[in-house]
Amino acid sequence: MSEYRKYRLLEILPGALVWTTLIGCIVLSVFKPLWAIYFIIVFDLFWLFRISHFISLTIFGYQRFRKESRIDWLAETKKKGDWQKIYHLVFIPTYTEPYEVLREVFEGLKLSRYPLEQMIVVLAGEERDRVNFELYAQKLVAEYAPLFKKILVTMHPQGRSGEVAGKGSNLAWAGRESKKYIDSLGIPYRNVIVSSFDADTVVHPQYFAHLAYRYLTHPHPTRASFQPIALFNNNVWESHAFSRVVSYSTTFWLMSEQMRPERLSTFSSHSMSFQALVEIGFWQEDIVTEDSRIGLQGIMHYDGDYSIEPMYIPLSMDIVSGKNFWQTVKSQYRQQRRWAYGIENFPWMIWNFGANRKIRFLTKFRYIFNQLEGVYSWATAPLVIFIVGRLPLWLANRQDTVSAAAQNTPHILQWLMAASMIGIFFSAVLGATLLPPRPPTASRWRYLFMILQWALLPFTLIIFGSIPATESVTRLMLGKYLGFDVTQKVRKRTPILRSPEGTSVH
Numbered sequence: 001m002s003e004y005r006k007y008r009l010l011e012i013l014p015g016a017l018v019w020t021t022l023i024g025c026i027v028l029s030v031f032k033p034l035w036a037i038y039f040i041i042v043f044d045l046f047w048l049f050r051i052s053h054f055i056s057l058t059i060f061g062y063q064r065f066r067k068e069s070r071i072d073w074l075a076e077t078k079k080k081g082d083w084q085k086i087y088h089l090v091f092i093p094t095y096t097e098p099y100e101v102l103r104e105v106f107e108g109l110k111l112s113r114y115p116l117e118q119m120i121v122v123l124a125g126e127e128r129d130r131v132n133f134e135l136y137a138q139k140l141v142a143e144y145a146p147l148f149k150k151i152l153v154t155m156h157p158q159g160r161s162g163e164v165a166g167k168g169s170n171l172a173w174a175g176r177e178s179k180k181y182i183d184s185l186g187i188p189y190r191n192v193i194v195s196s197f198d199a200d201t202v203v204h205p206q207y208f209a210h211l212a213y214r215y216l217t218h219p220h221p222t223r224a225s226f227q228p229i230a231l232f233n234n235n236v237w238e239s240h241a242f243s244r245v246v247s248y249s250t251t252f253w254l255m256s257e258q259m260r261p262e263r264l265s266t267f268s269s270h271s272m273s274f275q276a277l278v279e280i281g282f283w284q285e286d287i288v289t290e291d292s293r294i295g296l297q298g299i300m301h302y303d304g305d306y307s308i309e310p311m312y313i314p315l316s317m318d319i320v321s322g323k324n325f326w327q328t329v330k331s332q333y334r335q336q337r338r339w340a341y342g343i344e345n346f347p348w349m350i351w352n353f354g355a356n357r358k359i360r361f362l363t364k365f366r367y368i369f370n371q372l373e374g375v376y377s378w379a380t381a382p383l384v385i386f387i388v389g390r391l392p393l394w395l396a397n398r399q400d401t402v403s404a405a406a407q408n409t410p411h412i413l414q415w416l417m418a419a420s421m422i423g424i425f426f427s428a429v430l431g432a433t434l435l436p437p438r439p440p441t442a443s444r445w446r447y448l449f450m451i452l453q454w455a456l457l458p459f460t461l462i463i464f465g466s467i468p469a470t471e472s473v474t475r476l477m478l479g480k481y482l483g484f485d486v487t488q489k490v491r492k493r494t495p496i497l498r499s500p501e502g503t504s505v506h
Contacts, residue, residue: 008479010347014372015477018379018470025384029392036392043384051423054256061255061312062430065229068312073209074113080216085191086118087149088208089178089274093124093170094199099136101200101318104234106144108202108316114209120181121151124174127158128165152178160285164483168283168290171196175282182274190222192274196283196291200318201269202234210313211271218309222273223302225266225295228311229254231434232319237442239319240328241453245460246336247319248431258310263370266295266308269315276306288482289342296345296367303358316436337468341475341482343375379469382461428454 028036077083092105102123109121123140125133137153145151156173163169175194182192193215195208207228215221232247239247257264266272268291280297283290298306320335322328349371353364428451435450475482 007347007351010350011344011479012477014343014346014375015473017372017376018473019477021376021380022383022388022470025388026391029388033392040384040389040392044389047381047385054252055423055426057256057259058252058426058430061229061258062433064258064312065255065314068210069204069206069314071206071210073206073213073313077114077209077213077216080213083212083216084118086212086215087187087192088114088119088211089122089182089192089194090119091122091124091171091174091178091194091196092199092201093167093174093196094129094133094136095126095170096129096132097136097199099139102136102140103143104202105197105199106140110144110147111205112203112208113205114212116147117149119148119208120178121148122154122174122178123151124154124156124170126156126165126170130155150181152181154178163285164287166288166290166483167198168287168293169285171290172282172285175277179278189275189278190273193271194274194277195269195271196294197269197315198317200234202316204313204315207313207315210311214309214311215273220305220307222275223298223305224276224307224309225270225272225298226309226311227258227264227266227270229258229314230268231314231316233316233434233436234318235321236319236435237439237446239321240325241449242456242460242464243320243328243332244431244450245427245453245456246332246464248427248434249457249460251434252427252430258312261308261310263366264308264310265292265367265370267291269317270294271311272298276302287344288338289344292342292345293348296349299359299363299367300352300356303356304360304363332464333468336464337472338482340375340378340469340472343371343473343476344481346371346375375469375473379466379473382458382466383470386458386462424454424457427457428452 025036025039028039090109092102094102106121109119110116112119121144123137125137133155141151141153152174154174154177156170158165160169182189193211195211197203211226214226218224229251231251232244236244254267270291272294276298277294280294280301284293284297287293295306295308320328320332322331346368349364349368353359353368431454432447432450435447438444438446472482474480
C-alpha cells in the first residue's frame with residue numbers, strides 16, 4: 001500500500017467512527033429497539049457523569065481565574081532579576097478586518113501593565129487585501145508607534161506555492177520577517193516571548209506581566225506554550241443570543257481543560273518562546289488549524305519534552321456577529337466547522353508520533369486519544385442524547401414491545417434530561433458573572449435575557465456543534481479538504497475594556 005493510501009485511511013477513520021455510530025443507532029432502533037434502548041441509557045448515564053465532572057472542573061478553573069486576576073503580576077515579575085531582559089513579540093494577523101476592530105486591539109495593548117517599550121507588535125496583513133490593509137496600517141502606526149519598541153508591518157504575498165491562504169501562512173511569513181528584526185537588535189531568542197493573537201483579541205491589562213512571570217518561573221520556558229482562557233466579551237451586549245451561548249460554552253470548556261494540563265492543547269490565541277518557534281520552523285503553512293498544530297509541532301520536535309501550560313489571565317475576543325441574523329448564523333456555523341476541523345491533527349499525530357520512538361507512549365496515546373475522542377463526542381453526543389435516543393422508544397411502542405426496559409425507559413430518560421438541566425442552570429449563573437459592565441445603550445432587562453438565553457443550549461449543541469463537527473470529519477474522510485474562512489466582525493459601538501481591578505475604562 002502506498003504512503004498516500006495509508007495516510008488517507010487515517011483521515012477516513014474519524015468520519016467512519018462518527019457515521020458508524022449514528023447509522024448504527026438508527027439500524028438498532030429499527031431492528032433491535034431494546035438493544036438500542038439499553039445503549040441509550042448507558043450512553044446518557046455516561047454523559048451525565050461527564051457533565052458533572054465538567055462542571056466541577058469549570059468551577060475550579062473559574063476560581064483560579066478570579067484569584068489570579070486580582071494579583072499585581074507586574075510587581076511579582078519585578079521580583080525576578082532578569083525580568084527587564086524579556087521582550088514581548090505580539091503577532092496580529094489580519095485579513096479584511098474592520099479598522100475599528102484592529103484599533104480596539106491596539107487600545108488593549110496600550111493599557112497593558114507591562115513596559116510598552118519592551119513590546120514589539122507585528123501587524124501582519126495579506127496582499128489580497130493590500131488597499132485596505134495599507135490604509136489601516138498607516139493610521140495605526142501613526143497613532144501607536146511612539147508607544148512601543150516597534151510596530152512591524154508585514155504583508156504576506158499572495159499565491160505562494162504549497163500554502164493554504166489563511167492565518168497560518170500569514171503568521172509563518174510574519175514570523176520569518178520579524179526574525180530579521182530580532183537578529184538586527186541582537187536580542188537572544190530565549191528572551192523573547194511570542195504571542196499569536198486573533199485580530200479581535202483584546203488583552204487583559206495583566207496578561208503580559210503574568211506571562212512574563214510564568215515564563216521566568218518555568219523550569220524549561222523554551223519548551224512550553226502558554227494557553228490563556230478566551231472570554232468572548234468584546235461585543236457580548238450587542239450579539240445574538242445563540243452566538244453568546246456558543247461562545248460562552250467554549251469559554252467554559254477552556255476553563256475545564258485548564259484544570260487538566262496533561263490534555264491541554266494550544267487554541268486560538270496563545271504564547272510561546274521565540275527560540276522554540278524558530279527551532280520548530282514557525283507555524284505550518286498548509287493547514288487550517290495552525291493554532292492547535294503549533295503545540296503538537298513542539299511535542300514532535302522536542303521528542304515529547306514540551307508542555308502546554310494553562311494561564312488563568314484571560315483574553316477577550318469577539319462573539320460572532322454578522323450584519324444580520326442569517327449572516328451571523330452562517331458565520332457561527334463556519335467558525336465551529338473550522339474549529340472542529342482540528343481533527344486534521346489526528347492523522348498527522350499518528351503518522352509523525354508513530355515514527356518518533358523518543359516520545360513516550362503515554363504522551364502519544366493521550367494526545368491522539370483526546371483529539372479523536374473530543375471531535376467524536378462533539379459530533380455524536382448531542383445528536384444521540386437529544387434526537388436519535390428517542391427513536392428506539394417510539395419504535396418499541398409502535399411494535400408493542402413489552403418489557404421492563406420499554407416501560408421504564410421513558411421515565412429514566414426523563415430523569416436524565418431533568419438532571420442535565422443542572423448544566424444549563426450552572427452555565428446561566430456562571431455566564432452572568434463573566435459579563436462586562438452593561439453599556440448605557442443596553443436595557444437592564446438584558447441581564448434577564450442573558451440568563452434565559454441558556455434555554456437555547458440543546459439547540460446550539462446540535463446546530464453549531466454536532467452538525468459542523470460531523471461535516472468536518474466527513475470532509476476529511478472524503479478528501480474534500482476545508483479552506484480557511486475568516487469570521488466576520490461587526491462593531492456597533494465602542495467596546496468597554498476592564499482595568500485590573502475590574503472597573504471600566506475607555
